[in-house]
Amino acid sequence: MSLELLNTLEVILNGLMTGVMYSLVALGFVLIFKASGVFNYAQGVMCLFAALTLVGFQTGQIPFAHLINVIFGTEYHHWSSDITGGMNSFLAIVLTVIVMIGFAYIVERFLLRHLVNQAPIILFMATIGLAFFMEGFGDLMWGANIKPLDLGIPSGGSFWWEEVTRTWATADSKYIGMYIDVLDVWAAVIAVLLVIVLTLFSQFTKTGRALRAVADDHQAALTVGISLRTIWVIVWSIAGIVALVAGIMWGSKSGVQFSLSLIALKALPVLILGGFTSIPGAIVGGLIIGVGEKLFEFWIGPMVGGATENWFAYVLALFFLMFRPQGLYGEKIIERV
Amino acid sequence: MGHQPNINDMLLEVKNISLSFGGVKVLSDISFDIKRNEIRAIIGPNGAGKSSMLNIINGFYHPQQGEIWFNGHKRVSEKPFKIARQGIARTFQNIALFKGMSTLDNLMTGRITKMNTNIFWQALWKGPAEREEIQHRERVEQIIDFLKIQSIRKTPVGRLPYGMQKRVELGRALAAEAKLLLLDEPMAGMNLEEKQDMCRFILDVNDEFDTTIALIEHDMGVVMDLSDRVVVLDYGRKLADGTPDEVRNNQTVIDAYLGVVHD
Ligand SMILES: Nc1ncnc2c1ncn2[C@@H]1O[C@H](COP(=O)(O)OP(=O)(O)OP(=O)(O)O)[C@@H](O)[C@H]1O
Ligand SMILES: [Mg+2]
Numbered sequence: 001m002s003l004e005l006l007n008t009l010e011v012i013l014n015g016l017m018t019g020v021m022y023s024l025v026a027l028g029f030v031l032i033f034k035a036s037g038v039f040n041y042a043q044g045v046m047c048l049f050a051a052l053t054l055v056g057f058q059t060g061q062i063p064f065a066h067l068i069n070v071i072f073g074t075e076y077h078h079w080s081s082d083i084t085g086g087m088n089s090f091l092a093i094v095l096t097v098i099v100m101i102g103f104a105y106i107v108e109r110f111l112l113r114h115l116v117n118q119a120p121i122i123l124f125m126a127t128i129g130l131a132f133f134m135e136g137f138g139d140l141m142w143g144a145n146i147k148p149l150d151l152g153i154p155s156g157g158s159f160w161w162e163e164v165t166r167t168w169a170t171a172d173s174k175y176i177g178m179y180i181d182v183l184d185v186w187a188a189v190i191a192v193l194l195v196i197v198l199t200l201f202s203q204f205t206k207t208g209r210a211l212r213a214v215a216d217d218h219q220a221a222l223t224v225g226i227s228l229r230t231i232w233v234i235v236w237s238i239a240g241i242v243a244l245v246a247g248i249m250w251g252s253k254s255g256v257q258f259s260l261s262l263i264a265l266k267a268l269p270v271l272i273l274g275g276f277t278s279i280p281g282a283i284v285g286g287l288i289i290g291v292g293e294k295l296f297e298f299w300i301g302p303m304v305g306g307a308t309e310n311w312f313a314y315v316l317a318l319f320f321l322m323f324r325p326q327g328l329y330g331e332k333i334i335e336r337v
Numbered sequence: 338m339g340h341q342p343n344i345n346d347m348l349l350e351v352k353n354i355s356l357s358f359g360g361v362k363v364l365s366d367i368s369f370d371i372k373r374n375e376i377r378a379i380i381g382p383n384g385a386g387k388s389s390m391l392n393i394i395n396g397f398y399h400p401q402q403g404e405i406w407f408n409g410h411k412r413v414s415e416k417p418f419k420i421a422r423q424g425i426a427r428t429f430q431n432i433a434l435f436k437g438m439s440t441l442d443n444l445m446t447g448r449i450t451k452m453n454t455n456i457f458w459q460a461l462w463k464g465p466a467e468r469e470e471i472q473h474r475e476r477v478e479q480i481i482d483f484l485k486i487q488s489i490r491k492t493p494v495g496r497l498p499y500g501m502q503k504r505v506e507l508g509r510a511l512a513a514e515a516k517l518l519l520l521d522e523p524m525a526g527m528n529l530e531e532k533q534d535m536c537r538f539i540l541d542v543n544d545e546f547d548t549t550i551a552l553i554e555h556d557m558g559v560v561m562d563l564s565d566r567v568v569v570l571d572y573g574r575k576l577a578d579g580t581p582d583e584v585r586n587n588q589t590v591i592d593a594y595l596g597v598v599h600d
Contacts, residue, residue: 200462201459201460204462204470205459205460205462205466205470206445206449206452206454206459206466206469206470207456207459208459209438209442209445209446209449210446210449212435212437212438212442213435213438213446216435216436216437216438217433217434217435217436219397219429219433220429220433220434220435221418221435221446222397222416222417222418222421223395223417223421223426223427223429223433224421224426224446224447224449224450224509224513225418225419225421225422225449225450225513226418226446226449227416227418228418234456
């Protein structure tokens, strides 16, 4: 293979890995949008909050330590004197999942329940409020400093892959092999597993059918005895778990910090591409944007001075809005009279 | 009338119901009852308030006045999904199916009130959840056989022709094995043959499953053939109530409704 081709392949591969992340965040949006018609602006902050909580448990932080110290003049930060020894990672993940489920319950109880039958824009505004609230609440609970997240997931370039790809180049060139981060591969594998599990769950279980039923027709769902409130709690819980997975992946890469919540902004073009109501759309859309922005940067970037990754996704989305507003897989909106 | 559950041969009693939207009175002071195991027709011209009556019975609308007694109890909880769990299933005039889901999944969803393993077993899909799925799947297959819709088991119902959709919707309501089945114009828009099939199904459901049925229908022939008793509504008032023969010979009804050609 020529060097040119190999380099392009490498870019595509890395694009796919980034795309998986975008897909995950977009997936959280789609789940909630389908079930409750809410465009959940807080999805990104949910990623941040989940990751903060996980790190907090894992490193043995005391929640609201700062608040407690200010009020009582104490100096508590960790509940174990040994800073490195918080809690087993697995246990921390389980506890974080429980926190996210609790959060879903609170959102239903104090937000959604009071906004039933309101216009979508009002629900949207409510989730903006929720995003700000969670951001502040997360800070208060766990502190605002940047925290490394280490769950023991391997990271760094894969030597094996480098060796394998090195032999693909034409014999005389000095090709050193393809770079791929093992962490990205793990992220991709976990994301794929998550999507498979969710799909199986929604296809073959009672609650899965109820979720699809609610997404399909609220009125009919009520008639067969499905409680919308229960479904909302379940959907927000699932979105919370998806957020946790996304949060772990991004957090392992670049630390848990505020910018994590901004990946939600990248999900928007993904949704415009994939359609707001399509789960396959979210996945494919994420991959297209991931690959697209990397390839664009690789080919066109040098001509325009680089940094195209910041805006490419939005421009692509804009084109989609003009030519295919319902997205790749979204249902065409036809009013039946 | 005490607080004791009033177990008599009435499955449903509607007492002095009045409903209005804004200033528009849709139902005024309507009372009637439905006996266990009967087929009760509700008829009346367009806009008479028939569908509104069903919407009250299954909890979508809340009347300003009146009481609903179901199965010997005065209704206190008014949420539609709870009423469904008490044993009231229904179909809609303009079909409300889960369009993206297959016939099978629509019917399985119809059985949701009968299934009770918790979400964690379901996630594992083993043990109780698996047994429950299989057991309910069998019941649903029986309903599919009964309605002769085997060939469309896996088809997304949004793609089915109208008549078939009506049949699947009936199937979903049957899957709930409800005590009371509310059918809002189950034969509207069907051709003669489809209508005959539907009549057959309704009679069989009533006989074989001992299901009580409340039925809204415009086709007078169908109403006279199927129903045990008929209540006639007209602009929110009750005009008449009785056996098909009594209603047919009632002068007010003839003047107000049957006399005029109705489309
Ligand atoms: N949700 C609602 N809001 C306002 N008005 C309503 C509502 N539902 C019903 N109505 C009004 O109540 C009246 C009775 O409607 P309903 O649908 O019950 O009639 P119907 O007897 O079922 O008629 P049809 O034979 O055409 O189905 C109509 O005037 C209708 O406009
Ligand atoms: Mg009607």
